[in-house]
Amino acid sequence: MSNLLLLFTCLLLGIILQRIKGFPKEAHLVLNAFIIYVCLPALTLLYTSEISFQPNQALPVLMPYILFISSFVFFKILAPLLNFDRSTTGALTITAGISSISFVGFPIFELLYGKEGLKMGVLMSQAGSFVVCGTLGLMTASYYSSSEPSIKKMLRSMFSFPPFLAFCIAVLLNISNYHFPVFAGEILQKIGSPFTILALVSVGLQINFKKESFTQKPLLVGLFFKLFIAPLIIYLIYLILLDEKTWLSEMCIVGAGLGSMNTATIIAINHRLNPALASLMVGVGIPLSLITTMIWYYFLN
Template sequence: MTNLLLLFICLTIGVLLRRLKSFSEDAPTVLNTIIIYVCLPAITLLNTTEIHFSSNLFLPILMPYLIYAGAFVFFNLIAPLINIDSNTKGALILTAGISSISFVGFPIFEVLFGKEGLQTGILMSQAGSFVVCGTLGIFTASYYSSADFSMKAVVLNIFKFPPFLAFCVAIILNISNWHFPLWSQQLLDKIGNPFGFLALLSIGLQINFQKKQLDLNALFYGLLYKLILAPLIIFLVYIIILGEYTPLGKLCVIGATLGSMNTATIVAITYKLNPTLAIQMVSISIPLSLINVAIWYGLMLYF
């Protein structure tokens, strides 16, 4: 569980550095720029070109899309009832609608489902949650951050987003069955490797749990969807309706129980979608999701 330990250490370092008066207030912006323009494109190019698609792995790839669609519908339905603005709605859709499959999920999948679980999790992340974040997520962020919606502006924002451009290139290379030479794979790996540390450090630098900074109303509904409704949706669709009483179906449910994706949080911050709420969502949902995994895994032992 090295990743989980690293998560808490990075967040703690960020919180401590935030208290240093000599530490620049612009530091999170600088870190986010490095993440968006350097680390994420490198990770995308490296991993997406190596994805091997097959029909029997359709379910784990589909899961992140179902969760995101559910978040979009849920928060649009309740927005008038809980009186939230468009920025808050966008932040909730992004952070509650995308799970931290890679950073939090990989070690959990390996412990619960072995090596095959980890391999399935990689596909779920690269072809699922990561694509959702880089396409639907950017569309959502651009839409809700713009006072005057313009489809042209939204499309331009998507295609100006470096990770999405990298994804388009990687898909073309994947279809062409072209693979990076070993030396370039190693180079991309080293460039993208700091991503997890930098993303969590950036989030930690911006954590603020002062009561006046907490939007308890929005936070409650965000956590409600992320930790309860999202896994319930996948459980009902995959286990009950489709009858997928298999390790694959159960892995998909566990994937839906995980906390918010740190990349989605960075996107929300970059597009100024209630950054405070976005940070609180990822900072609170990830620790709680560890308990959530245990509850849902115990429940599925009976199926």
């Protein structure tokens, strides 16, 4: 109960700070930058280097790939039926197909599943959703915007992202069986510890519901897939088809239903794929997903 109260308290704090005169309007950008360049690399180095890899850990890695492919097929079939143009279809495919595992998922995984949940979240993010975003996401954006995908550009984007670079280093450390000294581990832990609070406050600073947003058919269809169909697909595959009734499978279902990834939205906007719709998928989808993921969590338990 205290974890849920913390989650909503941080969100409420962000919403309140939005309305305080004199408080920087772009404060969330500063928080996001601090998280990306400081907190996430520290946590990634700490947890990934200590993970003892097991076969069932393929579940969180594979989930983002299954999710994106499902999104591509879903909107490819639905677009002609609903008369969505290529720009709208591309924006929905990318934003609905990639979850915000780092910014939204990490604090939720830690609150619901403890330190082990955060460790698996790092794996899901860096080996899963971020790779999907930098490869399949970019290729899909190029396909729908009729531009040529560049492998060089994709690789540059991936390896210039600090948490992914930290992930690669941590994997090498893990393979070489290197363990950080106790004092180094404590330093990394303290550097990364503000992450949960800062990420949730940042999300709260970006919450902006507008009545007219909920009259847009593409947005409603995109949110329906992201918040309900996506976790249902992972539920059917992991719990029913594979019969993996574990907390790790449940975490993957929760992760599939999280709001859209900010980086994926930026890719859609940069490729001129319905920028307004792409922005709404994040601005409306993330706060709504905090409610729907809690519903999924209690349903699964």
